[in-house]
Amino acid sequence: xxxxxxxxxxxxxxxxxxxxxxxxxxxxxxxxxxxxxxxxxxxxxxxxxxxxxxxxxxxxxxxxxxxxxxxxxxxxxxxxxxxxxxxxxxxxxxxxxxxxxxxxxxxxxxxxxxxxxxxxxxxxxxxxxxxxxxxxxxxxxxxxxxxxxxxxxxxxxxxxxxxxxxxxxxxxxxxxxxxxxxxxxxxxxxxxxxxxxxxxxxxxxxxxxxxxxxxxxxxxxxxxx
Amino acid sequence: xxxxxxxxxxxxxxxxxxxxxxxxxxxxxxxxxxxxxxxxxxxxxxxxxxxxxxxxxxxxxxxxxxxxxxxxxxxxxxxxxxxxxxxxxxxxxxxxxxxxxxxxxxxxxxxxxxxxxxxxxxxxxxxxxxxxxxxxxxxxxxxxxxxxxxxxxxxxxxxxxxxxxxxxxxxxxxxxxxxxxxxxxxxxxxxxxxxxxxxxxxxxxxxxxxxxxxxxxxxxxxxxxxxxxxxxxxxxxxxxxxxxxxxxxxxxxxx
Numbered sequence: 001x002x003x004x005x006x007x008x009x010x011x012x013x014x015x016x017x018x019x020x021x022x023x024x025x026x027x028x029x030x031x032x033x034x035x036x037x038x039x040x041x042x043x044x045x046x047x048x049x050x051x052x053x054x055x056x057x058x059x060x061x062x063x064x065x066x067x068x069x070x071x072x073x074x075x076x077x078x079x080x081x082x083x084x085x086x087x088x089x090x091x092x093x094x095x096x097x098x099x100x101x102x103x104x105x106x107x108x109x110x111x112x113x114x115x116x117x118x119x120x121x122x123x124x125x126x127x128x129x130x131x132x133x134x135x136x137x138x139x140x141x142x143x144x145x146x147x148x149x150x151x152x153x154x155x156x157x158x159x160x161x162x163x164x165x166x167x168x169x170x171x172x173x174x175x176x177x178x179x180x181x182x183x184x185x186x187x188x189x190x191x192x193x194x195x196x197x198x199x200x201x202x203x204x205x206x207x208x209x210x211x212x213x214x215x216x217x218x219x220x221x222x223x224x225x
Numbered sequence: 226x227x228x229x230x231x232x233x234x235x236x237x238x239x240x241x242x243x244x245x246x247x248x249x250x251x252x253x254x255x256x257x258x259x260x261x262x263x264x265x266x267x268x269x270x271x272x273x274x275x276x277x278x279x280x281x282x283x284x285x286x287x288x289x290x291x292x293x294x295x296x297x298x299x300x301x302x303x304x305x306x307x308x309x310x311x312x313x314x315x316x317x318x319x320x321x322x323x324x325x326x327x328x329x330x331x332x333x334x335x336x337x338x339x340x341x342x343x344x345x346x347x348x349x350x351x352x353x354x355x356x357x358x359x360x361x362x363x364x365x366x367x368x369x370x371x372x373x374x375x376x377x378x379x380x381x382x383x384x385x386x387x388x389x390x391x392x393x394x395x396x397x398x399x400x401x402x403x404x405x406x407x408x409x410x411x412x413x414x415x416x417x418x419x420x421x422x423x424x425x426x427x428x429x430x431x432x433x434x435x436x437x438x439x440x441x442x443x444x445x446x447x448x449x450x451x452x453x454x455x456x457x458x459x460x461x462x463x464x465x466x467x468x469x470x471x472x473x474x475x476x477x478x479x480x
Contacts, residue, residue: 034322038297072347139228140424140447142349142393146271146477148226163229163477165271165302167324167349185226208324210266210300210479 020048021221024063026091026107027053028084030077031069032207036104039207040067043217055081057090065221066091066099070106074115074131074170077106078123088124095126101199102220108194108201109172117170126199129174136187142169143186149193149204149212155181156223157200158193159215164204166192172203198225227475230441231271231448232465233304233426234455236261239278241287259294265455266299268462269479273299274396274450276327277307278371285314289321296322306354306396312341319346327396329354330369333376333383336390343391352426353392355380357413358400365413372400384417384425395421396450398428406432406453414444426450434460434468441474 025036033053041049052059060066068091070077081087095101103111112123115131123131134143146163158181171190174180184192184203193216194201200220206213237244242256252260262273273295277288285308296303305318306327315326331338332353342351356372357365357380365380384395397417399410409430418425424447427440431451440446454460466476 032296032319032322032324034293034296034320035324039300042300071350076344076347140422142423143228144349144394144424145231145447146229150226167302169349186228189226205302208300208302213300 020050021064022050022052022062023065023067023221024059025051025053026055026060026066026068026081026087028055028077028080028087030072030080031104031107032071033069035205035207036067036069039213039217040221043214044221045218049221055084055087057086060087060090061094063094063099066094066101068101068103068107068110070104070108070110072106074106074109074117074123075119075121077110078115078121081110091124095199098198098225100220100223100225101126103199103201104207105168105203105205108203109170111194111199111201112172115170127172127174127179127194127196127201128176129172129179131170131172134169134171134187134190139187142167147184147186149182149184152180152183153178155193155195157195157216157219158182159212159219162212164192164202164206164209164212164216166204168203172201229271229475229477230446230469231426232269232437232462232469232476233272233274233448233450234265234270234462235274235276235428235450235452237278237452238275238288238291238307240284241291244278258291259298262295262303263298265462266301269466269477270301270462271477272302272304272448274304274306274327277305279308285317289317292318292321292323296324304352304396306352311338312345315342315351316345319350323350325350325352325394327352327354329356332387332392333367333369333378336386339387339390339392343393348391348393351392352394352396353384353387354396354398355384355387356398356400359410359413363412363416365416368400372403380413381416381420385420388421388423392423394424394426396426396428399430402430403428404453405430408432408436409440409444409446409449411439411444414440414446418445424448434465435472437465438469438472438474441469442472
């Protein structure tokens, strides 16, 4: 123990040539953090990962990557995020600086300008568009289960076409069609994944989507937008 | 692009152990729910369901721990039911790592609990579990307490009420067929799927692979839940999917 006092602090001399990257899993009371954490850890594999579950502005600003999970209604998720002092602003700053960002399910929907679930609610406005109910005709809602995801434009994030797990009744209508990187169809074609500059989102749950989801998360962790 | 019919192996868990016995080849311990769930997930299960049949409500800690460990192992959605009495109970399970929570007796006693649960976490994770027995031709009644206690409530009407109250899915078990392996009660399924707009999971009665397909084609089910046919190694999840594919039912191919 005494010797340790004279040693250099390990942080100054990391044992690996590249410092392990830190992902901030934004914890605002509206996501399945366990699964998202485990999914990211698995996707990182041997290269490892430091995951911080927090909504503290400092944790958000200092992370190498940001992940915003989300389940429930657009409005309650947005309220949950607003209730964390400084979180929304810190996300805005980090994104403006180029930090890679991934929203999952409602976390992706929050990227929109506004959501129409229950009553109109303002979103984060990071990708222009709005969130509205799926038009499914006589099909059942929620759209729940495994469905095909098809790449719609070349993207380093989207793996080879396969099934992913969806649970939602609303979808993200982007203003600019080129922000959609993958689509799915249920009654109508809708955005399964979106990306604009360093901001991305998945309507499906990559952390629940078996090997396809793992590939998607691994792509995100290696993504240099 | 098609939404696939889900196959959901169901594990009855008591005091953190699988009961009814699971006879997988190559498992160190067939009674460990985490290992069994991970095995099903690897085989291609589209979801896993845990029904907690622990007698005492005080012993929820064990279940929460099991749920957490399973959610970490199995890369597919996990539904947990049994003894959920309130939105708080549901939130505890969701925090532990469950994706959906099934509410049974509590919803029959007080349907508002479905609304409270949906408001707390969204309809997508609220499953209303209904245990029904046929009481007359074309009439099914809800029974609680493991099928022992009649309620006088019409199962089909209650399914509609559950949807109105905020359930995002219905897990419909035929108490007549449960454990008999004679096939699902497809008339009951059809009666319910005809009147609700949310997905319905067929449960109770799967004995052959054709039974799974029948629940979809005759009953209109969005998903099929089965215990015995998978536990005893009679069929694998993959065999079930292949059989459904042969009948023209879209399934998720994992091989």
